[in-house]
Amino acid sequence: QSETRKQLLKLFTEAGDTFLSGQKISEQLGCSRTAVWKHIEDLRREGFEVEAVRRLGYRLKQMPDKLNANELQLGLKTKRFGWNVYDQESVPSTQQLAHQLAHEGAEEGTIVIAEEQTAGRGRLNRIWHSPKGTGIWMSVILRPSIPPQQAPQLTLLVAVAVAQTIQEVTNIVPDIKWPNDILLNGKKVVGILTELQADPDQVQAVIVGIGINVNQKQFPNDIASLATSLAIETGRTFHRPKIVQTLLQKLEQLYEQYLQHGFLPIKLLWEAYAITIGQQIVARTLNGAVRGTALGITDSGTLKLQTEDGAIHYIYSADIEI
Numbered sequence: 507q508s509e510t511r512k513q514l515l516k517l518f519t520e521a522g523d524t525f526l527s528g529q530k531i532s533e534q535l536g537c538s539r540t541a542v543w544k545h546i547e548d549l550r551r552e553g554f555e556v557e558a559v560r561r562l563g564y565r566l567k568q569m570p571d572k573l574n575a576n577e578l579q580l581g582l583k584t585k586r587f588g589w590n591v592y593d594q595e596s597v598p599s600t601q602q603l604a605h606q607l608a609h610e611g612a613e614e615g616t617i618v619i620a621e622e623q624t625a626g627r628g629r630l631n632r633i634w635h636s637p638k639g640t641g642i643w644m645s646v647i648l649r650p651s652i653p654p655q656q657a658p659q660l661t662l663l664v665a666v667a668v669a670q671t672i673q674e675v676t677n678i679v680p681d682i683k684w685p686n687d688i689l690l691n692g693k694k695v696v697g698i699l700t701e702l703q704a705d706p707d708q709v710q711a712v713i714v715g716i717g718i719n720v721n722q723k724q725f726p727n728d729i730a731s732l733a734t735s736l737a738i739e740t741g742r743t744f745h746r747p748k749i750v751q752t753l754l755q756k757l758e759q760l761y762e763q764y765l766q767h768g769f770l771p772i773k774l775l776w777e778a779y780a781i782t783i784g785q786q787i788v789a790r791t792l793n794g795a796v797r798g799t800a801l802g803i804t805d806s807g808t809l810k811l812q813t814e815d816g817a818i819h820y821i822y823s824a825d826i827e828i
């Protein structure tokens with residue numbers, strides 16, 4: 507039953523815009539025309555839009571906008587990322603579940619994704635609004651052989667992957683604000699949270715949390731002036747599984763590049779999207795605020811800031827005001 511369903515979906519995706527005749531489908535699947543029709547009815551019930559035209563046959567017009575393993579893996583072109591999926595309707599936080607899975611030995615490229623988070627979080631335990639069915643709330647498990655000090659590089663790597671993804675699906679070039687915000691028109695559309703499981707000299711796992719506002723039309727009052735979504739910026743709605751697939755592909759590509767060639771090529775890509783560099787900024791750290799000119803990032807991904815007296819400060823973690 508589910509094998510036939512898989513085969514049918516594969517036929518449809520391979521056919522793209524061309525129609526498949528009922529006859530052809532039944533031959534390929536090795537079942538009767540009636541059985542084909544029943545399978546198509548099942549797909550429709552699940553939210554697939556299947557067009558039927560007399561004498562031409564069937565074609566798939568729209569897949570359901572559901573973030574489950576079936577949808578995510580249909581046509582996915584990655585080698586490893588996204589092939590081990592924990593899809594959830596509602597969780598407190600995908601980070602929490604991903605941490606647990608990483609502790610239990612989950613393989614690299616494992617993802618946890620949810621339609622809704624009831625306790626989504628940002629850095630320093632701040633709240634990340636994650637309403638149902640509208641955004642992408644996902645955690646990815648990575649296992650690079652690097653010392654913990656290099657982990658901030660991965661935040662920047664992920665930011666590049668998300669920026670490339672947004673650029674590809676919207677045709678708008680987003681801005682990256684060091685270290686972890688992605689902005690459209692000056693408003694935050696993505697947040698990234700990188701957390702570690704590490705020994706003093708070796709990373710065991712990096713849990714990368716990615717929150718992307720996709721189809722929201724509005725935001726709660728407390729963030730309404732700061733936040734935006736792909737839908738608000740473009741006036742379109744987006745098919746979330748397609749965005750996740752694009753993101754996983756970019757992420758895997760950049761990650762392989764990083765493991766082979768180090769941070770430098772990623773740094774160059776990052777700088778092309780960065781808005782903070784060369785500007786007067788205030789970096790609010792846990793030890794207070796530093797005002798100065800952002801000179802750039804170092805080879806390990808820390809921010810280099812020059813204060814008025816000429817002194818150079820290295821900032822590892824902060825909120826940036828421009």
Ligand code: BT5
Pocket residue numbers: 598599600601602623625626627628629630632633634635636642643644645686694695696697698699715716717718719729732733734
């Ligand atoms: C972040 O923190 O930007 C990291 C957000 C990471 C979220 C993902 S979703 C999947 C995974 N599971 C989780 O539980 N988390 C990760 P930070 O830089 O600290 O920014 C947090 C601030 O962004 C909040 O204090 C709000 O001002 C604002 N904010 C909250 N929700 C937002 C949203 N949906 N869109 C834009 N801004 C938001």
